[in-house]
Amino acid sequence: MSGLQVESVRGLSAFRDLETDWRRLQGDTASSSACPPFLSFEWAESWHRHLGTGRLPRMVCVRDGRELVALLPLCEETARLPGLGRPITRLSFAGERQGGADYLDVLARGPRRAQATALIFEHLAQARDFDLLELDGMDEGSPSHPSILTSFGDRARFKQRVLPRYVCPQIELDGGFAKVLARSSRADNYKRRLRQLRAMEGFEHRMVRAPEEAAAAFERFLHLHDLRWKEQGGSDGLGRPSTRAFHREMVLRLAEAGRLHFDELWVGGDCVASIYGIDEARRGDTFYFFQSGYDPAWARRSVGLVLLGLSIEAAIGRGARVYDFLHGMEPYKLEWAGGRRRTVAVRVVSLGFGSSLMLLREAGEAIARRGAHALLPEGWVERLRRMRRARESREGGPSFG
Secondary structure: OOOOOOOOOEOOHHHHHHHHHHHHHHHHHHHOOOOOHHHHHHHHHHHOOOOOOOOEEEEEEEEEOOOEEEEEEEEEEEOOOOOOOOOOEEOOOOOOOOOOOOOOEEEEEEEHHHHHHHHHHHHHHHOOOOEEEEEEEEEEOOHHHHHHHHHHHOOOOOOEEEEEEEEEEEOOOOHHHHHHHHOOOOHHHHHHHHHHHHHOOOOOOEOOOOOOHHHHHHHHHHHHHHHHHHOOOOOOOOOOOEEEEHHHHHHHHHHHOOOOOEEEEEOOEEEEEEEEEEEEEOOEEEEEEEEEEEEEHHHOOOHHHHHHHHHHHHHHOOOEEEEOOOOOOOOHHHHOOOOOEEEEEEEEOOOOHHHHHHHHHHHHHHHHHHHHHHHHHOOOOHHHHHHHHHHOOOOOOOOOO
């Protein structure tokens, strides 16, 4: 590891101090799958301002001389939990959970990734100035996992656990759209509905990418998304005002970076369905399906199905090799997707009295939740989830957990 040096850049100025080097690093890694949009400077910096309230940026950097070759973007937060005598310090990804990111990880150049990643986690293990390191949203097959296991393998000092999180369905786009459609369980229905809609006045598939059109496209999408989820108590992903403010800014930054892509279905002068997506930087090998929405009044016309098929075909036309639905096992995704990518949460607890109590408390709460769910009448678990979504859409929610 000769020549590589590790440092932590902490505080509110960390984004400003690292912006130029971070952008250069993400540009260098954009030619590989190691740089999804959620590891970009733009995503992390916007996320911190809108959704990272109460968290202090803590960027662990590896340099070769003055050149940044790896970066682990973290945030630090403290909270007093009931029953614990002192605050708990938690380190987590900048960009986790709220906002909808998947595949968070170390951002590093390929040839030196293993060395740099090992240095980063060894640095954190030596510092041991946290109670909980929680890396939520990592790819199950991340090359960072061996370094985490090695660095935090001392059972007397740390307790590690890998928790399954989400399944991310994917479509392999090899062979062109005809073959992708043939593999779908909705092929016949898609072709029939597409013919019917194309016969209607004002039918149009629009694609929005330009910065000057991004804001209006997002508001159309958000309106349709709200209509789609209204009867279910609101959207989990975009219910909170702070989350909406984050994405209103993010679509502009993605458009300026050439990564934004809205697919829209218009009929009779109205936008009746929308897909909010992100193209992979530089190569464009992957299209990330972020969220969608449609007007329920058009549900019998299957406008969501038709727009999804048109979006997949357009992604193939742009040279994409993978259509990534990100997390969520909704049936409409599984009707098209044959592949799977899984995410996990890696938890490292620095053992001490406070963190040991925290683990015992979490175990007790998990048992209590399972017991409470078992006692609820049929249908009440989903009803409570809807009530929670409606409450959270008015803002709030704990920062831990």
